[in-house]
Structure formats: structure tokens, C-alpha cells
Amino acid sequence: xxxxxxxxxAAGLFFxxxxxSACSGAPAPPPATSAALPRGNVLWGDMKPVVSVKxxxxxxxxxxxxxxxxxxxxxxxxQGAVDKVPKTEEDWDKVRYxxxxxxxxxxxxxxxxxxxPPGQDNDxxxxxxxxxxxxxxxxxxxxxxxxxxARIEALRNVALEALDVAKRKDxxxxxxxxxxxxxxxxxxxxxxxxxxxxxxxxxxxxxxxxEFRQQKR
Numbered sequence: 001x002x003x004x005x006x007x008x009x010a011a012g013l014f015f016x017x018x019x020x021s022a023c024s025g026a027p028a029p030p031p032a033t034s035a036a037l038p039r040g041n042v043l044w045g046d047m048k049p050v051v052s053v054k055x056x057x058x059x060x061x062x063x064x065x066x067x068x069x070x071x072x073x074x075x076x077x078x079q080g081a082v083d084k085v086p087k088t089e090e091d092w093d094k095v096r097y098x099x100x101x102x103x104x105x106x107x108x109x110x111x112x113x114x115x116x117p118p119g120q121d122n123d124x125x126x127x128x129x130x131x132x133x134x135x136x137x138x139x140x141x142x143x144x145x146x147x148x149x150a151r152i153e154a155l156r157n158v159a160l161e162a163l164d165v166a167k168r169k170d171x172x173x174x175x176x177x178x179x180x181x182x183x184x185x186x187x188x189x190x191x192x193x194x195x196x197x198x199x200x201x202x203x204x205x206x207x208x209x210x211e212f213r214q215q216k217r
Contacts, residue, residue, distance in 0.1 A: 049113035054120075056113070061105050067098025068162050068181055072174050085171045095166040095174070103159035109152050114138075122193070130196030137192050151188040158184050 051059070071094065073084045086092045115134040116122060122131040132140070141148045162177045190197065 047111050049108075049111050052113055052117050053109065053115045055117055056105075056108060060108075061102065064098050064101030064105060065181060065185070067094045068102070068159075069178055071095050071098070072171070072178060086169070086174070092166050092169060095162060099159045099162035099166060103156050103163065106152050106156040106159065110149065130194045132192065132195065140192060147191070151184075151191065155181075155184045155188065 049056075071086055071091075075082045075084065086095060115137045121134050122137075123129060124131045124133040124136065158177065158181045161180065162174075165173045165177055
């Protein structure tokens with residue numbers, strides 16, 4: 001014969017046992033994966049710019065771009081045209097340096113920063129000025145950030161193209177990379193840096209050059 005205390009203990013043990021049995025039968029929650037993380041451009045920390053856009057271009061983006069611009073080329077000699085193309089793994093590594101540096105560096109242009117260093121500005125004053133001031137560029141970007149980001153994506157796409165070309169070591173397509181990179185850079189510069197340097201500017205420049213030659217005669 002069980003006492004009241006023994007019955008309560010037995011009932012409690014049965015409840016705990018049943019509960020544990022039910023829990024052990026339930027599937028364990030899946031481990032956290034990257035797919036479970038919040039989507040979107042979530043950063044692990046604040047991004048604080050160190051230099052202006054002009055300095056970023058001069059000291060980082062331009063130098064890494066040279067690895068792509070200089071990867072192929074032609075030199076005319078007495079024996080004829082000589083093409084320069086990547087031949088060794090070291091040569092292709094230079095292309096990879098340029099592609100990766102440009103692909104990652106281009107996105108730094110998305111970080112809001114001044115367009116020129118403190119105390120400096122573009123050559124925008126005077127009747128013949130073709131450049132925009134830093135304030136004018138900032139206003140243009142803030143008015144239409146979609147275009148600014150589209151220009152950055154176009155630059156980055158060329159870098160990704162170069163990375164794919166380097167992976168396949170396709171010399172023929174590497175020639176196209178240089179042309180595409182030139183177009184991406186110039187399109188952005190003509191939109192934000194020197195939009196005044198259009199066809200009329202060059203026609204005027206040519207007229208002045210002709211007048212200068214006539215005065216020299």
C-alpha cells in the first residue's frame with residue numbers, strides 16, 4: 001500500500017518522464033545558417049570614410065585599374081606590331097589583383113564622403129570651366145542617387161567580367177575588358193566631373209588651335 005506522499009512522487013516522476021519523452025520526439029531546431037540571417041545590406045560595423053572621392057580614385061581605384069588597362073596592349077616596332085598579353089601565372093595574377101581591387105573598391109564609392117579634400121575643389125570657375133564643383137556634384141548625386149549607384153554597378157560589373165576572364169585565361173576577351181573599363185570610367189566622369197567637356201567644347205578648342213597656328217605664321 002503506497003502512502004499519499006509516495007503516490008505524489010510517483011505521479012510527478014511519470015509526468016516528468018512523459019514530458020521528456022514528448023520533447024525527445026520533437027525535431028531539434030536547425031542550426032543558424034547564413035540563410036537564416038536577416039537579408040539586405042546588413043553591416044557588421046559602421047563604415048566611416050577616411051578620404052574624399054577624389055583621393056579614393058587617385059590612390060586606390062585608379063592604381064588597381066591600371067592592372068587591367070596595362071594587361072594587354074600593342075607596341076609598334078621596326079619589325080611590326082608586338083602585342084603584350086598575359087602569358088605566365090604571375091601575369092594573370094596582376095589581372096586578378098586589378099579585378100578584385102576594383103570590384104571591392106568600387107563599392108566604397110557608395111559610402112557617403114566629400115568629393116574633394118578639405119580646402120580643395122575642382123576647376124569649375126571661369127567662363128571656360130567644364131568641371132563641376134564639389135557642391136554641384138554632391139547636389140547632383142543627392143537629387144538622383146539611382147544614377148550614381150548605377151554608375152558604380154557598371155564599374156563593378158567590368159571588374160567581375162575581368163575576374164571571370166582571368167579565371168578562364170581568355171586573352172581575346174581581355175581586350176574587351178580594357179575598352180569596357182574605359183567606357184565605364186569616362187561615362188561617369190562626363191556625368192559628374194566634367195560634363196561641360198562635350199562636342200561644342202572640342203569644336204571651340206579646335207577653332208582656337210587653328211587661330212593660334214595662323215598667328216604663328
